[in-house]
Amino acid sequence: MPELPEVEVVRRGLDDWVVGRTIESVQVVDPRSVRRHVDGPSDFAASLTHARISGAVRRGKFLWMPLDGLSIPSALVAHLGMSGQLLVEEPAAPDEKHLKVRLELSSEANKPGQLRFIDQRIFGGMFLSPMVQTGDHFPGGIGSEDPLIPEAAAHIARDVLDPASTPETLYEALRKKNTQLKRAILDQQVISGVGNIYADEALWVAKLHGLRSTATIRRPDVARLHAALVDVMGRALDAGGTSFDALYVNVNGASGYFDRSLNAYGREGKQCLRCAEQGLMSLIRRDPFMGRSSYSCPRCQRKPR
Numbered sequence: 001m002p003e004l005p006e007v008e009v010v011r012r013g014l015d016d017w018v019v020g021r022t023i024e025s026v027q028v029v030d031p032r033s034v035r036r037h038v039d040g041p042s043d044f045a046a047s048l049t050h051a052r053i054s055g056a057v058r059r060g061k062f063l064w065m066p067l068d069g070l071s072i073p074s075a076l077v078a079h080l081g082m083s084g085q086l087l088v089e090e091p092a093a094p095d096e097k098h099l100k101v102r103l104e105l106s107s108e109a110n111k112p113g114q115l116r117f118i119d120q121r122i123f124g125g126m127f128l129s130p131m132v133q134t135g136d137h138f139p140g141g142i143g144s145e146d147p148l149i150p151e152a153a154a155h156i157a158r159d160v161l162d163p164a165s166t167p168e169t170l171y172e173a174l175r176k177k178n179t180q181l182k183r184a185i186l187d188q189q190v191i192s193g194v195g196n197i198y199a200d201e202a203l204w205v206a207k208l209h210g211l212r213s214t215a216t217i218r219r220p221d222v223a224r225l226h227a228a229l230v231d232v233m234g235r236a237l238d239a240g241g242t243s244f245d246a247l248y249v250n251v252n253g254a255s256g257y258f259d260r261s262l263n264a265y266g267r268e269g270k271q272c273l274r275c276a277e278q279g280l281m282s283l284i285r286r287d288p289f290m291g292r293s294s295y296s297c298p299r300c301q302r303k304p305r
Helices: 006-019 040-048 165-173 181-185 198-205 217-241 273-277
Strands: 023-028 057-059 062-068 074-079 083-090 098-104 113-120 125-132 148-150 285-289 292-296
Touching: 006 057, 006 062, 006 217, 023 040, 040 125, 062 125, 062 148, 074 083, 074 148, 098 125, 125 198, 165 181, 165 217, 181 198, 181 217, 198 217, 198 292
Parallel strands: none
Antiparallel strands: 023 098, 057 062, 062 074, 074 125, 083 113, 098 113, 125 148, 285 292
């Protein structure tokens, strides 16, 4: 599944290639991909036609494009799900096998004329959502200065790359929970955009175990965790995102490569790089976790008793 850095890469691509252009026509190839648009595919297409894309904004894994020209301030929300892609293509380019929605865009020099939503597993989708005020009056997400957010995304917390997110806001959110630390940071209402891969990487950087209780977490621990999340997400973003699944590509079709730099995730039985630097031997272990896996070092990420 694309995680926060991957979705931010897509957002930046949309900002470069799509923002400022008008949607001239819409083709819904597979109605299942607009199932969250309550008024159906025909209304989805009619509502978007002649609307102007005024921005590309992200909070966590939610991505939206505010629209000008609608009677009610709204945004086109695109959720990538497990395998969704947003590609900017020339109209003459062959249709992708799993093409779901095609947007014809106004002509602009040296920019392809179509935005295509492709989704093999059909867990993602596109829909319109009215814009509402943010509860804290800060901008809705990365890519916007307006204190507005799609109603469909208003329930999710800010992510660590958001300027309004701080170690203190994370500490307060964690202390309201009484659960394991990794479960909490995967909760999109605590902090958004953290998936299994980056959770393990950040916990390794912060030297914290995922089974640590949030009820006893201290501010210095949370400060380390917040800094680790920012560091891991930032490095992944610089690398273009993590691509274990070949289905993930950015808006122009280029895969990320942060998987080459992972310290914990997927390294079961391999030496912990931090311990190795100290001349110590400790092997990364894998434990089952919520139907998935957690990777940690048993020496520098002590399991709570």
